[in-house]
Amino acid sequence: MTKRIDLHVHTTASDGLYSPVQMVDMAVDMGLCAMAITDHDTVEGLPEACARASERGFNLIPGIEFSIDFPKGTFHLVGLYLNYRDDRLLAALRNLKSLRENRAQRILEDLNKNGIFIPFDEVQKEAAGGSIGKPHFGRVLVRHGYAADLDQVFERFMVDGKPGDVPREKISAREGMELIKGAGGIPVIAHPVSLGLNGPGAYDEFIGKLITMGLRGIEAYAAMHNREWADAFLLLARKHGLLVTGGSDFHGDRGEEIGLWGPEELIPCDLLEALETFRGSG
Numbered sequence: 001m002t003k004r005i006d007l008h009v010h011t012t013a014s015d016g017l018y019s020p021v022q023m024v025d026m027a028v029d030m031g032l033c034a035m036a037i038t039d040h041d042t043v044e045g046l047p048e049a050c051a052r053a054s055e056r057g058f059n060l061i062p063g064i065e066f067s068i069d070f071p072k073g074t075f076h077l078v079g080l081y082l083n084y085r086d087d088r089l090l091a092a093l094r095n096l097k098s099l100r101e102n103r104a105q106r107i108l109e110d111l112n113k114n115g116i117f118i119p120f121d122e123v124q125k126e127a128a129g130g131s132i133g134k135p136h137f138g139r140v141l142v143r144h145g146y147a148a149d150l151d152q153v154f155e156r157f158m159v160d161g162k163p164g165d166v167p168r169e170k171i172s173a174r175e176g177m178e179l180i181k182g183a184g185g186i187p188v189i190a191h192p193v194s195l196g197l198n199g200p201g202a203y204d205e206f207i208g209k210l211i212t213m214g215l216r217g218i219e220a221y222a223a224m225h226n227r228e229w230a231d232a233f234l235l236l237a238r239k240h241g242l243l244v245t246g247g248s249d250f251h252g253d254r255g256e257e258i259g260l261w262g263p264e265e266l267i268p269c270d271l272l273e274a275l276e277t278f279r280g281s282g
Contacts, residue, residue, distance in 0.1 A: 001149070003269040004259035006059065007036040008078060008190060008219060008247020012128040013045030013066040014065075015135040017252030019128070020049035028056050032259050033269040036061035036080050038163045038190075038247070041096045042131055043084035059109065060271065065190060066182070073196025077173065078182030078188040078219065080245070081279055086183035092171070097131050099169040104132040111137075114163035118144050134158050150253065160274040177214035186278065187243050188217035191224040192233060199234050203233075207236055221268075223248025230261070243274055 010016035011023050018026065020037060027035040035047050035059065046062045055062035062082045068075040073118055080090070118140045126136035138153040147153040158164040171179075180187045189210065197203050207215065220233035220245070237244045246267035250256045261267050 003261040005034050005268045005269045005272055006248050006258045006267055007245045008038050009258060010039055011037055011045045013130040014039035015133040020045035022051045024052040028058050034059035034272055036063040038063035038065040038078050040065050042093055046084045066176040067170045068173050068176055073085050076190040077176045078190045079185035082185040083183045089096040089179050090184040092179055096190055101133045103166050107164045108189045111164045116163055176211045181214050187214055188219055190219045191222035193224050193229050204236055210275050211240060217243035217245050219245045219247055223249045223261055229272055244271055244276055
């Protein structure tokens with residue numbers, strides 16, 4: 001089996017279907033050379049994941065994925081090699097968790113106001129003790145017949161002023177970079193095509209600005225990218241001296257496979273060498 005890596009996966013600590021332990025076991029069983037768990041705005045799954053990785057002799061990279069305030073498209077910032085016990089990071093995450101819990105109640109209230117009634121305890125069970133997000137609501141909406149699948153959920157609900165659309169509280173790009181670097185991590189822009197900018201030139205200019213804030217890597221091999229976009233972001237990484245990463249953005253219910261950024265497109269294990277070298281030089 002060709003070796004692969006995955007530097008962007010989710011667990012039940014945020015909106016994934018599999019527990020941190022299950023994700024580590026899956027990575028070991030599938031022969032990955034390393035994996036990063038990057039749950040949304042939380043590190044709560046990392047202690048048990050790291051413990052399991054130690055038991056199984058697996059290279060697990062502690063990470064996170066921040067949602068960044070951005071006027072257009074979607075901006076996600078991944079942090080790799082985090083000290084997930086960093087006090088400043090944990091304080092910021094406690095605040096984000098409180099805001100997210102309040103948002104979950106407001107989503108439920110807005111759904112109810114529009115005649116959509118689902119049991120909140122089922123949503124909480126979907127979150128399995130982690131922060132509640134839209135995918136948790138989505139799975140319950142499907143179960144109760146309001147949509148056929150998650151794709152249909154996000155056509156009908158919780159987007160663009162439709163029932164349940166409650167904006168998430170987000171941090172700034174600068175704050176995200178500072179939190180990641182302060183915890184000893186490497187800031188990486190995730191699936192940059194989601195920013196929705198107008199062509200490679202706009203991405204070039206914007207990434208240049210992010211570098212002044214501390215950006216150190218770009219997820220060129222991303223599940224949202226086709227080969228053309230992946231090649232474009234590889235070129236930008238070389239131009240700006242950025243590290244290259246890749247991730248499946250695995251959640252477990254979207255037809256993904258860990259270690260692949262597209263159909264039969266492996267995320268190469270040799271990305272790890274440059275990351276380890278950069279980390280060691282710091």
